[in-house]
Amino acid sequence: MSQTPQAANYCPATQIDALMPDIADPVAAADFPQTILRYRNDRAAADVGLDHLSDDAWIAHFGRFAPLEDSLPRPLAMRYHGHQFRHYNPDIGDGRGFLFAQLRDGHGRLLDLGTKGSGQTPYSRFGDGRLTLKGGVREILATEMLEALGVNTSRTLSIIETGEALERNDEPSPTRGAVMVRLSHSHIRIGTFQRAAYLDDKALLERLTDYALRHLYDEAPGLDPAAQLLGRVVERTADLAASYMVAGFVHGVLNSDNINVTGESFDYGPWRFTPYWDPAFTAAYFDHGGLYAFGRQAEAIHWDVAQLAVSLRAITETEPLVAQLERFPDLYGAAVQRRFCWRLGVKESAQSGAMIEASVRGMTQTGTAIDQFFHDWRGGISAHPARYDDAAWGPFQRSIALCEPEPDARTHDYWRDAQPCSMHIDEVEAIWSAIDQHDDWEPLHEKVAAIRRMGAAHGQVAVA
Secondary structure (H helix, E strand, C coil): CCCCCCCCCCCEECHHHHHCCCCEEECCCCCCCCCEEEEECHHHHHHCCCCCCCHHHHHHHHCCCCCCCCCCCCCEEEECCEEECCEEECCCECCCCCEEEEEECCCCCEEEEEEECCCCCCCCCCCCCCEEHHHHHHHHHHHHHHHHCCCCECEEEEEEEEEEEECCCCCCCCEEEEEEEEEECCCCEHHHHHHHHHCCCHHHHHHHHHHHHHHHCCCCCCCCHHHHHHHHHHHHHHHHHHHHHHHCEECCCCCHHHCECCCCECCCCCCEECCCCCCCCCCCCCCCCCCCCHHHHHHHHHHHHHHHHHHHHHHCCHHHHHHHHCCHHHHHHHHHHHHHHHHHCECCCCCHHHHHHHHHHHHHHHCCCHHHHHHHHHHCCCCCCCCCCHHHHHHHHHHHCCCCECCCCCCCHHHHCCCCCCCCHHHHHHHHHHHHHHCCCHHHHHHHHHHHHHHHHHCCCCCC
């Protein structure tokens, strides 16, 4: 789960060696024509002792991929399978990224440095292994906004422009290329386990389970390690699904190869924040059936976790796995309530469920924007504004009046702003347009600063 950042000394690790050579292939990074540093996240870098790097050293490691001292000697392209829009695909893996290094943060937690756009691998198929600069900018905005809204997310550590002109079907081309490095709590996916099951490799399934428990959950395996791991994944992913809803976020591609066994959100492609509480809102233009629509994300994530259970059946009995899967709906409901109250700045109570139901009805009936709703009521700046008339909002107002505010919930000056900090598609496009047309990065930096200010106002999210 997300933790309060803590400055750390550099502490390299190589725990992934315990799973080699069975889950990854050594690869080489692309040799880019240029390496222009565009974004370095020193706040995230400080958590793992890398903020001291000069810009030249930063580019050497995250643009040219010189190995970090005492970490992995060579990048590793991860092997995995997965269900993509419910169709099983055994022909995937890291096609434009790799695991570059492992290291520990100030809490001792094992983290990965992974890439996107770092060149072709054995799993690139017909792809060029590259990332557009726009895609990198979008990833910065997604991860910063999600972190501020309490979502357990990977963090964008670095964006380096590569001097390449890329051709893409879904955006104006040629377009600028980039390579990204993300900091995340493992790149072991549900699809990693699915591949081992597909190959009928029980020994690898057992090793993956042991690795995940020991190194990702800091637990010693018990009498039934597979059920133990599934239980932890159920807990984390139920909270992840709830956090998406309360943030108003739509990931867009919740395939089983995009679900991390730590429950950390990552890999942001066609993401969107929905302005309104619209269950049918979709992010990906190719999601024609709305499989991963805003209101179906919990269902999608639960389905993916069920595929992990299917994979683990090879090394344990079915009944304990089913028992763990059946916990998901209640855990999800509890997480929605906990996170909804957190974003409103009130304590959970017997009124919380009714308050949430009333708020969703009010937002859907009146077309009130999600961010505006939370901002108004947490800030206390509009006890009875015109847009919150009694006809639509009376039940909510009566419920929230019975909720106790959290201490210091409204003290930050952010809550006195007239408008909330949001991240809707028009602003994303405006930020990119400034970069694309004028090489003006100031709107991006200003937005990141505004998002972090909002995150400070919200404070640390409550966890179960």
